[in-house]
Every structure is written in C-alpha cells, then in structure tokens.
Amino acid sequence: MGFWSIVFLIGTAQASLLAVALWRRPVNAGANHVLAAWSALIAIDLAVKAMYLDAPSPGLLKAYRFVGLFPFLYGSLFYIYVRVLTEARAFAWRDCLHLVGFVVVVFMHGPFFMQDRLQTEAMWRAGITQPQLPRLDIALYVYSLSYVIAGLVRVRRYRRELLHHRSDADRMSLHWIDAMALSQIVIWCIATTQWVVKIPWIDYLLIYGAVTAWVFMVGYLSLSQVAVIIEAVPEPTSTDIHDAPGSEDPRFADVESRLSQLMETQQLYREPALTIGQLAKRSGYPEYLVSAVINRRFDGNFWEYINRQRIEAARSCLADPRGLRTILEIAYACGFTSKSTFNAAFKRLLGETPSAYRKAQVRDEASASANT
DSSP: OOHHHHHHHHHHHHHHHHHHHHHHOOTTHHHHHHHHHHHHHHHHHHHHHHHHHHSOOHHHHHHHHHHTTTHHHHHHHHHHHHHHHHTTOOOOGGGGGGGHHHHHHHHHTHHHHHSOHHHHHHHHHTTOOSOSOHHHHHHHHHHHHHHHHHHHHHHHHHHHHHHTTBTTGGGGSOHHHHHHHHHHHHHHHHHHHHHHSOBTTBSHHHHHHHHHHHHHHHHHHHTTOOOOOOOOOOOOOTTTGGGOOOTTOTTHHHHHHHHHHIIIIIOGGGOTTOBHHHHHHHHTSOHHHHHHHHHHHSSSOHHHHHHHHHHHHHHHHHTOTTOOSOHHHHHHHTTOSOHHHHHHHHHHHHSSOHHHHHHHHHHHHHHHHHHO
C-alpha cells in the first residue's frame, strides 16, 4: 500500500470518529449535526480514494469520479454550518437550496454514471479517469470560495451583534470558524496552483493530503467549542413606544448616573457573563435605552464599556506595590475570561501590557522611596 493510500486511510478513520463524536455532542447540536455529516462525506471521499490508489480498477472508477465531485458540497456545507451555528438552530429543508450546485454538477456527469460496465472499462483502459471539463475546475473554485466568503461575512455580522450584547464575547467569537475557513482557502490555493502550474510535488494527491490535515484540525477545534448563544432582541412594549431613544431623550442623564452607580457600588463588571439585558434589568430602564446611553454617553458599545470598567479596576490592583496576586488572578477577579483578552484590552486602552504596567509601577514606587 502506497504512502498516500495510508494517509487517506488515516484521514478516513479520523473523519469517521469525528462524525460520531460531533453527532453525539450536545453543545451546538444542530450545527454539529451538519459538521458530522460533512465529516462523514470526507471519510467516504478519502476511503474511496485510498482504495482506488491502492488497487485501481474499472469497478471503482464510477465511485472515484463521484467522490471527485464532493468539493462542490464542501463550500456550501461550510456556509450552512456557519448559518445554522450563528442562528442556534437545526438543519432545515430550506438549507438544501445551497446544495443545488452539487446536484447540477452530478446531472452534468449523468451520461458517465449511466453508462454500462463495458463502456466504463473502455474509458479506464484509455486512461480517462478525470472529467474532461477544464472549465469545471474554475467553476468549482468560484462556487466554493464564494460560499466560504459568505460564511465569513455571516460570522463577522454575528460578532458585531455579540459585542453589543455580551461582556464575555471573546468566549463565543467563533475563532475556530476563521481557522476552518483559512484552511479551506489554503486547500483551494493548492488546487489552483496544480491547475495552473505544473510543480512536481503540488498535485491532486497533495490536495487531499491537506484535506486529511484539515480533518484533524477541525476535530480539535470543533470538540473544544463553547456554546453559541443568540441574544433575543426585546421589542418595546406599548408603554415604551413613545420613549424611543433619541439624542435629546430627557432620561439619558438619569440612566448614565444609574449605570455609573451600579459600576461603582455593585461592581457588576466583575460578572464574566454579564449581558446588556441583565444590566438593564438591574438599572430599572429598558434595554434599548441603556444601549443608547452606553453608545452615546460612554462612547462605545456594551462590550467596550464593560471592559473599560474592568481595566480600570485591574489597573488599581496592578498599581498596588504590595499586591501579591498574579496578573491572571487579577484578570479573572475583574471579570475577564482569558488572559489573552485581558492583555489585548489593557494594551488597547493604556498602550502597554499589564506586566509592563506593573513593572513600571514597582519601579516608580522604588524610585519614590529612594528619594524619600
């Protein structure tokens, strides 16, 4: 058995196990079912290629050509996965619309799949194992890449909405989607290169070697993902319709004062999963009004406003020369959910990292003590 056959069989085993694990995983169940089906298709794809490479025969030619059309599914499946994930729902029949491209290309190859065994054997002896449609490669590239880009646009829209509603947005920012998309683009770049330029080690087999590597990466990222939460947008009640937010709303000053009081006395920013809905409930004002005040009076969205409160509290702790807590302990105590998010937010606001800020404070304290 050749090298690539072994690689593809390893990818088959990994994709099969991943499909089972994702199907049974309760977190983001609807999206994981889509990803499980996608992984199962990749397992079938790699298994057929491994068998054909190990023992080419006319009996496997139709199966080999059929799985060769699966890439027309992969781009649209990525988009469906992202859409189902960001909408926190299950796969619906309307999603089948995005699979039409695959149906069309299968129909285009209908004459080949309908021919009898003798005709297939004749093609195999003539060495015709790949579709003789050069334009199909270009169409495949454009079709799949457009779905990958559409998926990334949907993720960006989800992140933007998330930042306006949750203070723990970094935990649900779907960064694994970026990695999945980037890896797919790399695979398509390999495919494009081997279509345009003939380089010895960049060929059809390398493409599916990259797919095998992609399966391992997706397995790691997808099984460690957090639950995606969709924030319901509250509708104004009949008593609030006349209070639609505006630049001259007389309640802005009262809401601003109330929010400042909640941050100073109750320190709500220390709650890692604080949402704008929870903050509005504690303030006693409608959520849309609280959101408007944060955007206009505090110059930023909800996530930025809460992070500023957290950074200010963390700065006070770091400035204490007698403080014994580590930077990570301070970050968690102030409401952050990861050190990387804390470091990024701290540097964005103050222009230096937390460790550099703490060292500077210790140095200034030592200098002041020496002068005294």
